[in-house]
Amino acid sequence: MATSTDAPPAASLSGLTLSLERDGVRSDVLRGIDLEIARGEIVGLVGESGSGKSVLALALMGLLPHRSHPEVGGAIRVAGVDMVHGRAEELRAVRRNELGVIFQDPMTSLNPTMRIGDQVTEASGTSEESLRLLTAVGIADAELRFRVYPHELSGGLRQRVMAAIAVAGRPSLIIADEPTTALDVTVQAQVLDLLRELRDEFGCSVVLITHDLAVAGQIADRIAVLYAGRIAEVGPTGEVLHAPTHPYTVGLLRSRLSLGTPRDQELRTLRPETGTPAERMLGCAYHTRCPLAVERCRVEQPPLLDIALASAPGIGGEVALTADLPTDERLGPADHDRACWRTVDDVQGFIHDTANAAPLTSRVAPGPGREPAVRVTDLTVTFALRQNRRQRGAGSSAAREVRALRGLNLTVEPGEAVSIVGESGSGKSTLLRVIGGLTPATSGSVALAAGGAQMVFQDAGSSLTPWLTVGELLGERLAPLGLGRTENRARIDRALTSIGLPLSVARVRPAELSGGQRQRVALARATMIPPAVLLCDEPTSALDASLAASVLNLIREMRRELEMTVLFVTHDLSVARLMGDRIVVMTQGEIVEVGTSADVIERPEHPYTRRLLASVPEIGATV
Amino acid sequence: MSATGIVSPRLRMPGPVRARRRTGRGLSWALVALVALLTLLAIFARLLAPYDPVQPIGALSLPPGSPDHLLGTDSIGRDLLSRTLYGIQVSWFAALVVVVSGLVIGGIIGTLAGVAGGFIDNLLMRFTDLFLALPGTLVAIAIVAALGYNLQNTLIGIGVVWWPYYARIIRGEVKALASRPHVEAARLAGAGPARIVFRHVLPGVIPTAIVTASLDIGNVVLLLAGLSFLGLGQPAPAPELGADTARNLGQLLTEPWIPLIPGLAVLLLSLVANLGGDGVRTLIGGRR
Numbered sequence: 052m053a054t055s056t057d058a059p060p061a062a063s064l065s066g067l068t069l070s071l072e073r074d075g076v077r078s079d080v081l082r083g084i085d086l087e088i089a090r091g092e093i094v095g096l097v098g099e100s101g102s103g104k105s106v107l108a109l110a111l112m113g114l115l116p117h118r119s120h121p122e123v124g125g126a127i128r129v130a131g132v133d134m135v136h137g138r139a140e141e142l143r144a145v146r147r148n149e150l151g152v153i154f155q156d157p158m159t160s161l162n163p164t165m166r167i168g169d170q171v172t173e174a175s176g177t178s179e180e181s182l183r184l185l186t187a188v189g190i191a192d193a194e195l196r197f198r199v200y201p202h203e204l205s206g207g208l209r210q211r212v213m214a215a216i217a218v219a220g221r222p223s224l225i226i227a228d229e230p231t232t233a234l235d236v237t238v239q240a241q242v243l244d245l246l247r248e249l250r251d252e253f254g255c256s257v258v259l260i261t262h263d264l265a266v267a268g269q270i271a272d273r274i275a276v277l278y279a280g281r282i283a284e285v286g287p288t289g290e291v292l293h294a295p296t297h298p299y300t301v302g303l304l305r306s307r308l309s310l311g312t313p314r315d316q317e318l319r320t321l322r323p324e325t326g327t328p329a330e331r332m333l334g335c336a337y338h339t340r341c342p343l344a345v346e347r348c349r350v351e352q353p354p355l356l357d358i359a360l361a362s363a364p365g366i367g368g369e370v371a372l373t374a375d376l377p378t379d380e381r382l383g384p385a386d387h388d389r390a391c392w393r394t395v396d397d398v399q400g401f402i403h404d405t406a407n408a409a410p411l412t413s414r415v416a417p418g419p420g421r422e423p424a425v426r427v428t429d430l431t432v433t434f435a436l437r438q439n440r441r442q443r444g445a446g447s448s449a450a451r452e453v454r455a456l457r458g459l460n461l462t463v464e465p466g467e468a469v470s471i472v473g474e475s476g477s478g479k480s481t482l483l484r485v486i487g488g489l490t491p492a493t494s495g496s497v498a499l500a501a502g503g504a505q506m507v508f509q510d511a512g513s514s515l516t517p518w519l520t521v522g523e524l525l526g527e528r529l530a531p532l533g534l535g536r537t538e539n540r541a542r543i544d545r546a547l548t549s550i551g552l553p554l555s556v557a558r559v560r561p562a563e564l565s566g567g568q569r570q571r572v573a574l575a576r577a578t579m580i581p582p583a584v585l586l587c588d589e590p591t592s593a594l595d596a597s598l599a600a601s602v603l604n605l606i607r608e609m610r611r612e613l614e615m616t617v618l619f620v621t622h623d624l625s626v627a628r629l630m631g632d633r634i635v636v637m638t639q640g641e642i643v644e645v646g647t648s649a650d651v652i653e654r655p656e657h658p659y660t661r662r663l664l665a666s667v668p669e670i671g672a673t674v
Numbered sequence: 675m676s677a678t679g680i681v682s683p684r685l686r687m688p689g690p691v692r693a694r695r696r697t698g699r700g701l702s703w704a705l706v707a708l709v710a711l712l713t714l715l716a717i718f719a720r721l722l723a724p725y726d727p728v729q730p731i732g733a734l735s736l737p738p739g740s741p742d743h744l745l746g747t748d749s750i751g752r753d754l755l756s757r758t759l760y761g762i763q764v765s766w767f768a769a770l771v772v773v774v775s776g777l778v779i780g781g782i783i784g785t786l787a788g789v790a791g792g793f794i795d796n797l798l799m800r801f802t803d804l805f806l807a808l809p810g811t812l813v814a815i816a817i818v819a820a821l822g823y824n825l826q827n828t829l830i831g832i833g834v835v836w837w838p839y840y841a842r843i844i845r846g847e848v849k850a851l852a853s854r855p856h857v858e859a860a861r862l863a864g865a866g867p868a869r870i871v872f873r874h875v876l877p878g879v880i881p882t883a884i885v886t887a888s889l890d891i892g893n894v895v896l897l898l899a900g901l902s903f904l905g906l907g908q909p910a911p912a913p914e915l916g917a918d919t920a921r922n923l924g925q926l927l928t929e930p931w932i933p934l935i936p937g938l939a940v941l942l943l944s945l946v947a948n949l950g951g952d953g954v955r956t957l958i959g960g961r962r
Binding site for chain 2: 487488489504505506508510513514515516517518519524527528530531573576577
């Protein structure tokens with residue numbers, strides 16, 4: 052076993068605890084983390100939002116925000132330097148020489164006022180070296196790109212520039228915090244490949260932080276699953292993905308949507324959090340959501356132990372504590388550890404239990420003979436582009452307008468659900484906005500059945516007016532009906548019940564709700580008076596997998612109940628397959644393929660569709 | 675200016691952490707309380723003033739600290755404390771009137787321009803630019819000179835040049851808010867133009883407007899005092915801080931308190947107004 056060769060680990064965390072203060076309230080963000088990142092190793096750090104994974108990245112860099120008054124316990128060592136107590140100059144030296152960072156949004160982490168070349172050179176020293184780096188991260192025409200500004204590059208290229216800066220100082224460790232989340236699937240795959248190549252070429256270690264187990268599965272050697280500031284499970288990638296031993300990992304894998312998820316069943320979700328913070332502090336943090344929780348989970352925190360040890364017979368059997376073990380049995384890179392009181396057999400037995408997947412009741416049959424719900428004819432949309440002199444000089448003079456849609460035809464039958472798939476810039480959102488009447492058509496026509504269109508936006512937070520209460524926002528839809536106060540109230544209550552939120556939410560402002568709850572409210576507003584067609588613009592792309600699944604369930608349920616027509620825009624083929632009877636594939640303002648979901652996924656005809664399909668990160672064997 | 679604050683999304687943790695001064699919430703409240711105190715002082719000036727401000731009632735040129743005249747008397751025996759209190763009343767309320775009228779006129783023009791866009795936006799904004807391009811103080815002086823010297827005309831004069839600033843800021847805020855998804859969502863939800871403006875856009879402008887206005891009061895106090903210093907205020911016997919400073923400037927070396935006391939009152943007013951504005955900015959800025 053290549054566990055403990057003479058080379059020290061690139062980074063090590065031992066017994067790391069961290070509490071931060073926000074608005075005067077102190078909360079424990081990390082609660083005892085032991086993790087070692089070996090040289091040349093890629094470790095995937097996976098968790099939902101709020102699991103503490105991004106804070107962990109900041110802690111590794113020694114960049115915890117001062118204003119949150121961090122209190123750190125335990126130790127963080129990067130390249131042998133204590134990142135908790137080290138002097139500021141020491142930490143800076145480590146960041147300069149040993150660490151490289153890639154953030155989620157390269158637009159905000161690149162300096163918009165500096166040329167790309169200068170920014171890379173700042174880190175690399177010489178412009179020759181910068182050119183070499185830019186070429187190394189796969190930027191074609193590096194010399195040309197040298198003089199451009201970040202906004203002139205696409206998202207994928209920007210992320211490559213970030214990568215070039217990250218490796219410029221020959222770091223021993225690259226920290227990549229959700230580096231692919233903001234990117235299209237095809238670009239996502241390239242950036243992940245790039246990370247692996249960087250490791251292979253420069254021999255650095257990588258900490259890949261992500262919410263998606265499959266993304267980590269693509270390149271990580273090991274995966275650590277984080278829940279509520281603790282490691283729930285850590286082990287070699289293959290084992291964690293295919294033989295998970297912690298109920299939370301199992302839950303994540305089960306709620307993850309893939310191209311193999313059964314279409315005719317309700318999507319499986321994790322149980323929503325019901326416990327109070329105090330309950331979570333005691334015992335296993337996951338026990339309030341865990342379907343396998345027993346009494347012991349409520350009162351005693353399970354230690355992180357090797358699965359070979361923890362699978363001792365009987366629930367809560369005699370489990371040896373780490374301290375009693377010979378040292379070579381403690382955490383090592385190739386070990387598979389977990390923190391759970393239930394036996395491995397119990398957890399793995401649960402994997403194959405599909406009892407709680409409720410089948411979907413009868414689908415809405417598209418009613419032939421009726422007028423179509425949406426008919427789009429020869430639709431084109433052209434945006435005039437304002438250019439500055441520099442750009443005009445560089446490009447051809449003809450490129451003054453962008454043709455977002457180029458003569459589209461689409462007919463959607465009443466009651467039908469159609470998914471529109473494409474990458475950013477494909478025109479899919481523009482199509483939706485034209486149908487919703489938010490963007491005017493340049494030519495062509497859109498005809499809607501009586502009832503009009505309603506829309507659910509990608510970012511529910513910004514689609515709800517921040518200073519109005521949920522009740523006021525919902526009531527707005529009813530205003531034209533002139534129903535009177537009591538009837539309005541009753542309708543609002545009914546709408547809240549239908550989306551599974553308590554009635555008290557009516558008095559609350561959007562900021563006080565979670566992302567998933569806000570999207571539910573947006574959905575309730577759109578469907579309070581059933582529209583002829585419900586337009587969904589990537590409503591779940593900002594949500595954690597399990598939350599996304601529950602919102603998708605809700606949309607499917609509402610569609611059935613209200614016999615609604617749904618147009619669902621997404622960049623994710625697995626979501627498109629689940630939400631649509633038909634799938635429309637768009638690229639560069641044109642529809643390149645239309646077909647039933649099964650046909651498009653199983654027998655894609657257009658090369659672009661095939662390329663999209665090949666880029667979807669998958670976990671092979673289904674759980 | 676804090677005009678962009680409201681549209682910036684809350685920053686996630688990574689990236690440059692902008693240090694926002696979160697300390698001093700208590701201090702901010704104290705500053706706002708100071709403004710409230712000053713307003714009370716202005717409201718009850720007539721009750722607090724020990725004497726008639728216009729009548730000569732004491733010995734001539736008494737220095738401050740005299741038993742019957744706390745701040746002394748001027749060269750014809752009028753009580754300086756009473757004159758200053760009356761002067762504060764006039765200045766303070768005149769400043770409020772100007773700022774409120776600026777908010778109202780600028781608010782209407784800015785909102786119209788921001789909501790309508792296109793030609794109307796251009797027209798209104800070029801009109802606003804015209805006023806911004808003119809030297810405001812000179813225009814105000816010209817207007818007062820043409821209409822005649824009294825307080826009412828001074829207010830009109832300043833009011834005419836004071837709104838363009840607000841129009842610009844409010845237009846910017848309205849435009850930024852109107853392009854946010856929640857406005858599109860409201861439009862889809864069936865809200866009419868009036869409903870969108872009054873429910874989904876304008877409430878978001880209020881914090882910026884209040885902050886801008888509260889920081890601006892001090893400027894108006896100074897300008898008013900300046901105009902009255904130049905003789906463009908109320909006619910002679912009326913107590914006015916700027917005019918009192920100007921008229922008695924000759925005694926600066928012999929009886930310095932006579933011009934200095936009204937001058938210091940102006941300083942106090944604009945200082946308190948600015949501090950209060952800072953307080954309001956911290957309090958409102960922190961919440962949104």
